[in-house]
Amino acid sequence: MDYKNSEAAADATLGSVHIPGPRAEDRMPDTVTSAAKIVIVGGFGVGKTTMVGSVSEIRPLTTEETMTQAGIGVDDDYGSDTKTATTVAMDFGRIRITDELVLYLFGTPGQERFWFLWNGLFEGALGAVVLIDTRRLEVSFEVIGRLEERGVPFIIANNTFPDGPRYPTDELRGALDLDPHVPIIECDVRRRASSRDVLLTLMRYLHEMALHPA
Amino acid sequence: MSPRPPEPPFREPPPQRERRTPTGDGKPVDPERLYVITGGTDGTERAPLDLVTLIVARGDPPPSAPPEQAAVLRMCRTPLSTAEISAYLNLPFSVVTVLLGELLAADLIQARAPVIRGAVADRSLLEAVMHGLQKL
Numbered sequence: 001m002d003y004k005n006s007e008a009a010a011d012a013t014l015g016s017v018h019i020p021g022p023r024a025e026d027r028m029p030d031t032v033t034s035a036a037k038i039v040i041v042g043g044f045g046v047g048k049t050t051m052v053g054s055v056s057e058i059r060p061l062t063t064e065e066t067m068t069q070a071g072i073g074v075d076d077d078y079g080s081d082t083k084t085a086t087t088v089a090m091d092f093g094r095i096r097i098t099d100e101l102v103l104y105l106f107g108t109p110g111q112e113r114f115w116f117l118w119n120g121l122f123e124g125a126l127g128a129v130v131l132i133d134t135r136r137l138e139v140s141f142e143v144i145g146r147l148e149e150r151g152v153p154f155i156i157a158n159n160t161f162p163d164g165p166r167y168p169t170d171e172l173r174g175a176l177d178l179d180p181h182v183p184i185i186e187c188d189v190r191r192r193a194s195s196r197d198v199l200l201t202l203m204r205y206l207h208e209m210a211l212h213p214a
Numbered sequence: 215m216s217p218r219p220p221e222p223p224f225r226e227p228p229p230q231r232e233r234r235t236p237t238g239d240g241k242p243v244d245p246e247r248l249y250v251i252t253g254g255t256d257g258t259e260r261a262p263l264d265l266v267t268l269i270v271a272r273g274d275p276p277p278s279a280p281p282e283q284a285a286v287l288r289m290c291r292t293p294l295s296t297a298e299i300s301a302y303l304n305l306p307f308s309v310v311t312v313l314l315g316e317l318l319a320a321d322l323i324q325a326r327a328p329v330i331r332g333a334v335a336d337r338s339l340l341e342a343v344m345h346g347l348q349k350l
Contacts, residue, residue, distance in 0.1 A: 019285070019288065020285050020289060020302045020303055020304075021285070021288060021289030021302050022289065022292075022294065022298065022302065027292045028292055028293055028294075029292065030270070030292055030293060032268065032293050032326075033268070033326050034268065034326055034327065034328060034329050035266035035267075035268055035295055035326075035328050035329065036266065036328065036329040036330075036339070036343070037264075037265065037266045037328070055350065061297070061298060061301035061302075062301055063265070063297045063298075063300040063301045063307055064300070064306055064307065065306050065307045065308060066306050066308070087306075090297075092265075092297055092301075094295075094298075095346070095347070095350060096346070097342055097343050097345075097346030097347070098342055098346055101329070101339075101342060101343070101346070103343060103346070103347075104265070104266045104295060104297065106265070106297075120262070120264055120265070120330075121265065123330070123331070124264055124265075124266075124328060124330035124331065125330075125331065126329075126330075126331055126340075126343075127331075134228070137228050137229050138229045138231075141229075141231040144231065145231075145232075145233075145234040148233065148234040148235065148236065149234050149235070149236055149237045150236065150237075151236040152331075165226065165228070167228055171227070171228065172228065174230075175227070175228035175229060175230055175231065176231050177230070177231045177232055177233040178233075192350070196347055196350045199347050200344060200347050200348070203340055203343050203344045203347065204344065206340055207337060207340040207341065207344070210336075210337045210340060211337065
């Protein structure tokens with residue numbers, strides 16, 4: 001019997017079957033010199049991952065980070081050294097803008113209080129899209145507040161559902177307590193054109209701010 | 215007596231949020247919301263790796279390279295963001311940044327800095343993004 005050889009053969013097979021990396025169609029040309037990012041935020045289940053998938057030109061991917069912070073757990077009644085490690089996952093996609101520039105979109109499935117710990121995610125982003133669902137408007141309050149605290153520019157994208165209450169824009173603006181200049185747009189994030197229009201609305205808003213700084 | 219008109223579907227008022235203001239708790243809050251390209255690609259001061267810093271291999275993996283390093287060098291024959299490397303290697307982002315730090319120190323990869331919201335106005339960048347999105 002020759003275990004050594006069979007192991008080597010198994011290793012060689014594994015090696016040839018799985019080489020990690022992008023599919024040929026997901027590779028980008030060497031001319032790309034820089035990348036920018038946009039973050040899609042909102043409460044659990046409002047369609048962030050759907051939106052990333054509908055506009056991305058690559059198969060959406062997931063990156064994750066392990067966050068460790070003392071006292072962030074909900075039940076830290078058992079002494080002072082409770083440390084909670086949480087894995088925060090983010091789905092992301094990519095859009096080619098020019099031969100030199102690509103745009104990344106990051107969304108995350110839930111646990112929004114943790115992803116604000118992800119250093120540089122919001123500070124470095126061009127801006128944010130807050131997806132809302134009028135059936136559960138209040139789930140977006142926390143993330144909007146966090147963006148305001150950090151001075152991250154954002155727009156509101158109302159991902160409409162047939163059974164969701166329809167509020168006039170003014171009433172929605174009042175309920176969300178937004179400045180008059182913050183855009184509110186209706187969308188259906190399952191549709192690529194609709195998701196693209198949301199991103200365009202954000203970019204026009206950022207452009208307007210660059211022209212007329214507050 | 216005419217039938218009662220249907221109730222509008224927005225009879226119940228929506229829940230009410232309260233606005234917050236920037237805290238500036240040690241985090242740089244930039245009121246002008248402008249844009250900058252961070253750091254150089256081969257300067258001595260190395261900017262921290264961002265999720266969208268693009269990594270490109272300078273060449274084929276040397277025979278001495280450990281498997282993870284060799285994997286990074288192979289997948290980065292064309293530019294890839296650190297987020298994509300993390301996804302393809304199935305490793306947490308912080309682990310990948312350590313790995314990439316070693317490769318940068320050994321001069322086996324090149325890092326292309328991201329465009330971030332920062333101190334220098336760049337409307338042309340936003341215009342380029344709008345133009346690119348319109349083609350989507």
